[in-house]
Amino acid sequence: xxxxxxxxxxxxxxxxHAPLFHYFRAALVVTILGxxxxxxxGWQSTGTWSGALSTLFIVAVLAVLEIxxxxxxxxxxxxxxxxxxxxxxxxxxxxxxxxxxxxMRIVFPLLIVVIAAHVGPWEALRLAATEPDSxxxxxxxxxxxxxxxGGTFLMMVGLTFFFxxxxxxxxxxxLESRMSRYSTVRGIEVAVVLALALGISRLLPExxxxxxxxxxxxxxxxxxxxxxxxxxxxxxxxxxxxAAKGGIGAFLYLEVLDASFSFDGVIGAFALSHNLFVxxxxxxxxxxxxxxxTIMLVEKQTLAQYRYLEHGAFYAIxxxxxIMYVQALVAIPEVVTGLxxxxxxGVALWSSxxxxxxxxxxxx
Numbered sequence: 451x452x453x454x455x456x457x458x459x460x461x462x463x464x465x466x467h468a469p470l471f472h473y474f475r476a477a478l479v480v481t482i483l484g485x486x487x488x489x490x491x492g493w494q495s496t497g498t499w500s501g502a503l504s505t506l507f508i509v510a511v512l513a514v515l516e517i518x519x520x521x522x523x524x525x526x527x528x529x530x531x532x533x534x535x536x537x538x539x540x541x542x543x544x545x546x547x548x549x550x551x552x553x554m555r556i557v558f559p560l561l562i563v564v565i566a567a568h569v570g571p572w573e574a575l576r577l578a579a580t581e582p583d584s585x586x587x588x589x590x591x592x593x594x595x596x597x598x599x600g601g602t603f604l605m606m607v608g609l610t611f612f613f614x615x616x617x618x619x620x621x622x623x624x625l626e627s628r629m630s631r632y633s634t635v636r637g638i639e640v641a642v643v644l645a646l647a648l649g650i651s652r653l654l655p656e657x658x659x660x661x662x663x664x665x666x667x668x669x670x671x672x673x674x675x676x677x678x679x680x681x682x683x684x685x686x687x688x689x690x691x692x693a694a695k696g697g698i699g700a701f702l703y704l705e706v707l708d709a710s711f712s713f714d715g716v717i718g719a720f721a722l723s724h725n726l727f728v729x730x731x732x733x734x735x736x737x738x739x740x741x742x743x744t745i746m747l748v749e750k751q752t753l754a755q756y757r758y759l760e761h762g763a764f765y766a767i768x769x770x771x772x773i774m775y776v777q778a779l780v781a782i783p784e785v786v787t788g789l790x791x792x793x794x795x796g797v798a799l800w801s802s803x804x805x806x807x808x809x810x811x812x813x814x
Contacts, residue, residue, distance in 0.1 A: 473742045473743075473745055473746040473749075474739065474742045476738065476742065477735070477738040477739045477741070477742045480734070480735055480738045481513070481735050481738075484509060484513075484731045484732070484734060484735045485506055485509055485510065485735075487731055488505050488506050488508070488509035488728060488731050488732070489502045489503075489505060489506050490502075491505055491725070491727060491728055491731075492504060492505025492506065492728075495725070505723075505725075505728055508723050508728060508732065509728060509731050509732040509735070510732070511732070512723070512728075512729060512731075512732025512733055512735075512736065513732050513733070513735040513736040513739070514736070515732075515733075515736065516732070516733045516735070516736020516737060516739075516740070517736045517739050517740065521740070521743065521763075521766075521791065521792055521795060522762075522763040522764075522766035522767055522770070522791050522794075522795060523707070523708065523740055524740045524741075524743040524744045524747060525747065525753070525759060525760060525762075525763035525795065526607070526707065526760075526763055526764070526767065527542075527704060527707075527708075527740075527744045528743075528744050528747035528748045528752070528753055529753060529760055529763075530700055530703070530704055531543075531704075531744065531748050532748050532751075532753065534700050534701075538700065538701055539748075541701060542701055542704055543741065543744075543745065546701070546704065546705060546708070546741075549705055549708075553709075554708070554709055556726065556730050558709070559578075559589055559726060559729075560574045560575060560578065560726075561574075562588075562589055562592045562596070563577060563578070563585060563588045563589060565592075566588050566589075566591060566592045567588045578726040578727075579726075579727075582724035582725050582726070583724055585724065585726065586724040593777070594658055594661055594662055594665070594778055595661055595662070595664075595665035596665075597774040597775065597777050597778050598647070598661075598662045598663075598665035598666040598669065598774075598775070598778065599665045599666065599668055599669040599672070600669065600771075600774055601666070601669070601770075601771040601772070601773075601774030601775045602643055602647060602665075602666045602667075602669030602670050602673070602771070603669040603670075603672055603673050603706070603707075603771075604767050604768075604770055604771040604774070605642075605643050605646070605767075605768060605771035605772070606639060606640075606643055606669075606670065606673040607673070607707060607764075607767055608764045608765070608767040608768035608771060609639040609642060609643065609768065610639055611760070611764040612626055612629040612630070612764065613629050613630070613632065613633040613638055613639050614630060614633055615630060615631075615633045615634055617630045617633075618630075619757055619758075619761075620761075621758040621761035621762070621798060621801060622761075626761075640670065640674075643666075643670060644666075644670070646772075646775065647662070647663065647666035647667075647670075647775070648663070650662065650775045650776075650778060650779070651663045651666075653779055654778060654779070658778070662778055672706065676702060676703055676706050677703075755802075755806075756798075756799055756802035756803070756806075757802050757805060758798040758799075758801045758802040758805070759795065759798050759799055759802055761798055762794045762795040762796075762797060762798020762799065762801075763794075763795055763798070765794050765798070766790075766791035766792075766794045766795055769790055769791060769794060770787060770791055773786075773787050773790075
C-alpha cells in the first residue's frame with residue numbers, strides 16, 4: 451500500500467487542524483508586495499497621490515475578481531491533486547503558480563496581440579507599456595475566439611465529470627443519474643458541446659460565425675489532445691479520470707485547465723485598467739489565493755467531508771462555459787459570472803452540510 455501523499459514543507463500546508471492563516475500566509479505576503487508595487491506604478495504613471503490610490507483600488511478589485519472567478523478552479527485542482535504523486539503535487543504548486551502568474555497574466559495577453567495585430571513580441575510589449583489603449587483595443591477584439599475556445603474546453607471538463615458511468619454520488623439525482631446512465635453512449639459530451647457551439651454560431655454574423663466555430667473546434671481538439679497525451683504520458687492509466695494519479699500528464703491537464711479559467715478574467719480585467727502590469731499584479735494576487743485554497747482543500751480533505759462540493763464546482767464550470775458562449779452575443783459583467791459560480795458552490799456546500807447532519811456524520 452503506497453503512503454499517503456504529502457505536500458512539500460516549503461509550500462505544504464500543516465496538519466488538517468492548521469489555522470487558516472497557515473494556508474494564506476504566502477498569499478498575504480504577495481498581497482502586501484503587490485499593492486505596494488501597484489501604488490508605485492500608479493504614482494509613476496500619474497505623479498499624484500490620487501492616481502496611486504486609484505491604482506491600489508484597481509489592483510484590489512482585480513484580485514477579488516480573480517478569486518471569485520476561480521474558486522471553482524481551486525476545487526477542481528484539489529480534486530486532481532489529492533490523487534497525484536507527491537513530487538507532482540510539489541511541481542504543480544511551485545512551477546504551476548509561476549506559469550499561472552507569469553504565463554497567463556503577462557505572456558498570454560502579449561501573445562494575443564502578437565497574433566491578432568501581426569506584430570512582434572517586442573512591439574506588443576511596447577504597445578502594452580506606451581500605448582495601453584491601443585493594446586487593450588486589440589485584446590478586446592480577440593474576445594470572440596477566446597470565449598469560443600475557452601468555453602468549449604471548460605464545457606468538456608464539466609460534462610466529463612457528470613457523464614461518468616462509475617459516478618455514484620448525485621447531488622441532483624433526477625439529472626445526474628440520467629447523465630451517468632447515458633455516459634455509455636460514446637462521444638455524447640462531444641455531441642452536446644458541438645450542438646451548443648453550432649447553435650450559438652447561428653446567431654452570429656457570417657464572419658464572426660466562422661471564427662467562433664473554428665475556435666470552438668480548436669477548444670474541443672485541445673481537450674481531446676490533452677486527454678490522449680495524458681493517457682500516453684501516464685501509460686499505466688487508461689482514462690483522463692485515472693490519469694490524475696500519474697505525473698506529467700495530470701500536470702499538463704491542470705495547466706491547460708488553469709489557462710482556460712484565466713481567459714475570461716484576463717480579458718475582463720481590461721475593463722478596469724488598460725495597464726498590462728497593473729492587471730498582472732491584481733490577477734497574480736488572486737491566483738495566489740486560489741493556490742492557497744487548493745492546498746487547504748487537499749490538506750483538510752474538504753472534498754471528502756463535503757460530498758457535493760465537487761458537484762457545485764463542476765456545475766459552476768459548465769455555467770462559466772455557457773456564459774463565455776453567450777458573451778459572444780451580449781456583454782455580461784465578470785462580477786455576475788463570479789457571483790453566480792460562487793453561489794453554486796455555496797449551495798453545494800450547504801447541501802453537503804445538511805446531508806452530513808441528516809446522516810449523523812461527515813463525508814461519504
